[in-house]
Amino acid sequence: AQKVTQAQTEISVVEKEDVTLDCVYETRDTTYYLFWYKQPPSGELVFLIRRNSFDEQNEISGRYSWNFQKSTSSFNFTITASQVVDSAVYFCALSGGTGGFKTIFGAGTRLFVKA
């Protein structure tokens, strides 16, 4: 069965600190997709990134970066120089393989960025 674990329930940082959100996944499939979504206080989940299982290149987008390591089944998300607007709940998710188009979400990590 597929599973996504986000061990950090809540993280609190001060503005301009760097913060890493951890994500560990379980799957027996060789082909799958990993995602990160952001849920700000408004409630709508916003898609941030998708990686497929064959692409282990790290990705950087502005202050956001993602580290995908198949050897440790991890897909961690780092925010550099955090800002108050980064305060949200962040979900890691997994789909594909035997799960088909269904997506399995982690429990989420709530990030507080204080001014």
Place this chain on the structure above:
Amino acid sequence: DVKVTQSSRYLVKRTGEKVFLECVQDMDHENMFWYRQDPGLGLRLIYFSYDVKMKEKGDIPEGYSVSREKKERFSLILESASTNQTSMYLCASQDLHKNIQYFGAGTRLSVL
């Protein structure tokens, strides 16, 4: 941009009422989903639909039903609302080519 619209942001209903949650997407996606979100549990799949009039149970379908009469609209129905159905409900539609789900703003339902 993909737009997924949920008809209500907040709803308050009484135990035993029949409740309809509506969701409309504008991207001609085949797949649509209903989740509920509860603290510490993440998103749990209630039902999904992969075509008009086609539906499949998710992980927690008990107490819910769905309807998909048109491709753009996917409705979640609580036949007889109960207090344990108080939750945030999220609708999503899926781009099959990219395997990405796009979400509505959510409906926060309180059953009293």
